[in-house]
Amino acid sequence: MFFNEFRYNLLTTLRDRHFIMWLILFPMALGSLFKAAFSDIYENDIKFSPIPTAIVQTQKDDIFKEVIRSVSKGKDALLKVTYADSAEEAEKLLKDGKVAGVITKDGTLGLTVASNGMDTTILKAFTDRYLTEEKLIKDTLEKDPMKLPALTAALKDDLKTVKKVRLTDGVSDPYITYFFNLLAMVAACSSVTGLNVVMQNQADQSPLGARKGCSPTPKLISTLAVLAGCWLTGMMCTAISVSFLAFVLKVDFGSRLGFVYLAAMMGGIMGTSMGFMIGSLVKESYEKKNAVAMVISLGGSFLSGLMIADIKPDIMEKAPLVNALNPTAVVCDSFYYLNLDAGYDRFIGKMVTMLVMTVLFTAVGFIFTRRKKYAGL
Amino acid sequence: MAENVVEIEGLVKRYGELTALDHLTLEIKEGEVFGLLGPNGSGKTTTINCLLSLLSYDKGSIRIFGREMSPTAYDIKKDIGVIMQNVAVFEELTVQENIDYFCGLYITDKQKKRQCVEEAIKFVGLEDFRKFRPKKLSGGLLRRLNIACGIAHKPKLIILDEPTVAVDPQSRNKILEGIEELNRNGATVIYTSHYMEEVEQICTRIAIMDRGRKIAEGTKEELKAMTKNTETINVALRELPDEVLNEIGALSHIYSAEYTDGILTAACSGGRHNLIRVLEVLQKHDLHIGQVTTVQPTLNDVFLEITGKALRDKED
Known part of the structure; x- marks a missing residue:
């Protein structure tokens, strides 16, 4: 039953045009745009x-x-x-x-x-x-x-x-931070796939949820299987984005590319769990859940400097708690520390933060979807 | 005597001030095609959702296959097939994949599952569409896919909640024939609809619901016997003098006679040879008789007589 759910969740997600568009093609397009925009800076000021x-x-x-x-x-x-x-x-x-x-x-x-x-x-x-x-x-x-x-x-x-x-001057090249932010945005936007966990398993959310609610597959198994499928697709999205940036656009992530993959995929898992939590807390239509997930993901990306790079130092200085709690900033910071530090202490710190956030988001998601009967359908 | 497959007793479901189900009691026996008939908002879907433990209820009890129904009654759920009012399939999966997925929720044995999926595809006649995605299917074919997803695992109890809404007549007939075949193969069927013709066609026993209450229950013959009207005679006439109309109205077993737009309508209650006696009166006065029809009472007449309103909504 678990693998039936898992397998078909993967299939449905990978065939979903919105998923392909927003989590694979859009980051590629934005990455290419960044590359085109920053290549002059790179050629003139950075490349020897x-x-x-x-x-x-x-x-x-x-x-x-x-x-x-x-x-x-x-x-x-x-x-x-x-x-x-x-x-x-x-x-x-x-x-x-x-x-x-x-x-x-x-x-x-x-x-x-x-x-x-x-x-x-x-x-x-x-x-x-x-x-x-x-x-x-x-x-x-x-x-x-x-x-x-x-x-x-x-x-x-x-x-x-x-x-x-x-x-x-001891700081990462300005253009690379945009690519870090882009990867963090992809991780956060994986929340859109996390919404499916709720939509597909809650009888009051969709006809599919109602049909599944009538089946003998226990809800916990069903939810776990769909969540695992979504985690995998979240990891895939971020891994594809890193690969595209590193090998197609030739963005230089330094000698620790393996750790960049690791942080990005952990970010994908965290983003997916965030979507699961949003889906369980927002008791509205899929469109409204999606809107909330996108506002949080893109809002987080804005605060971590995707649109305006200079905003991040200000947030870190004036509202460090916002930066610490912003999932997108956490993912982004893991890349920064990987790039800036000789050691791994701060990088590991951010990875642990992502893990804790993942556990928290998933737990909240399960708590708010544990109901098996509904007051109204 | 057949055993009860479903026993609903004193079911009450309230939404604030609104009582959606008002002490509903039903017994559905093995092998029946049981129809739940009622206008929109009468409580049919609420009954089904409570039956499936999707919806909480305020009072009452539900037993299926002799056991208490609950959300975790997985041993009961594995023998139930559900076809909901709204089509519930994955847009991203093909016809075959959809059926395979839903069948996989019930059956883990791969060989058995494959066989069940094949049989379900054949049963609903979607052999030529197995690689199609749902959006490529017509409304009728989509409904058939919806049914295949609900019955592929060969359930003992099949619940169909208005499965023919927005379906063309050809697909509707195919669906109804399919339900009859499922029943012949041994499944007990609960069928909800507000289309009385469908219910009359396939259901062996019917409960009529209104405002959350069961207002009548029985075979269609038993239900029709509840009405005063047993037959309505319609005769087309160029003219009908008032004294002749009064004479017809005075005949025994005819409780109402009226002449409107060239049609004499005589409502009968019991009695025999009513049509012959009406025609004899018309011939006696040498009136030119046109088309003659007699109409048997429908479930709508039953509903009309009990509630004072038509069964079917105006928009239907």
Whole structure:
């Protein structure tokens, strides 16, 4: 009986056009929109671009030549090099704004820049680092030339990190927070599937509920089976959204993608249980229950910064309880902490909060649907 | 003597000031097709919902198969099939999947379930529509699917609450034939309707309800015998002098005679050869006789006589 209910609940949910539209296609569309809107920001301000640099080398130096060649090749190049025959030619390139700096290598290493800025800082860091590590590079080239690529790669990565760290100032990239909010919204909107638990099992809610109420399948089994089916679909929705963002739109969730899946799916379960609770508390038509679920889900998404990113810090500062009790914000925060923290303490805290909310919502749902006879149908 | 399948005693259901069921007592025997007849709002559906333990009630008792009915009486519920007034199927499932799902609520054995589903599909004649979703079905086919979902598990007691509402005549006949066949196969049937023709056609015993009360009960013959009217004679005449009308009205067993719009209507109560005696009077006065019909009393006449109002709502 349980698997009969479970199986057919999955089938009906997965064939429900509204479900596919709002919990799978809509997040994909919104994610694509975010990606399109933020890709310029990403390309211009966040993605690292090789720094156009003029090189003037008047003295033969194989080590310098090899290092410049290493840091200017490949997709992850640090410098975009233009070799100039004379200092005058290089200065003209600098003056025309075609390069950000000129590195001169004669007896010593010199750097000329036109203005202050991020590229200038990195060029300065590069020349300083070269001077510091020149001997190390020379020894490596002489004793174990195979290790040189690894050494220059480390140099490139370190310097590129300078740019990223300076830009984000210790906070997540602004565009990624929108994707976190989007995932949290999908989790909260899973509440719509949770409404079905009530609609399909309460005789006073639908003809289907009445028919099932006449059957010998105990209501507890029926409710649990439908709820389990809805949990699974809630998890599927969030997992599909994470997969679409990560693998189709190539949104970078960092190295902890597995935990992003985990948090999103836990959020889906919580959202579904929230729908179950809303369905049991709102003794009105499906349309009204749905409206309440959507208002709570989207309202929660608004307060957690889906529409206006700046609202979340204000809520955290002025009404921390609202943030702590907002299911969407809880899901969202789990992603933030995963992204920001080196450890897992705060992430685990949010996961526990989601679990507690799930248990609470489910318990309330069961309490308010335990009735087996009705005063009116 | 057949055993009672359903025993309802002194059932009272109130909605605030409104008494929906007023000390209703019914006994339904095994093998019967029992009709609950009454106008909209008479308490038929409330009776069914109380019977199925979906609805709480204020007073009285309900026993099915000799046992007390309750929401957790799963051993009783497994032998009951329900076809509600509103179609209750999943829009997202096909005809076959819907029947399989509802059958699965009653039967866990896969082999047995598959067989029952196949038989139910054949029974309602939906073989060609098994892969169709409900929204692709006509109103009549949808009602048949609704019935198949309720009877696939071969219940001993089948409760049909107005299953032919908004159904075309062809599908209605198919449904009624199906109910008779289910009964022939051994099921006891409770059938509620406000269509008296349907109830007259298929029910072996009938209870007429009004305002939550049972106002009459018996076979259709027993119910009709409750009316004063046993026969109504209609004769088309070009003219009918008043003295002839008075002469007909004075005949024994004719308690009312009137002439309106070229039709003589004579209501009879008992007696024999009433039509011949009326025609003899008309021939004696050399009147030109047109079409002659006699009408037997209907359940509506029973209802009209007991309550003073028509059984069927105006909109029906």
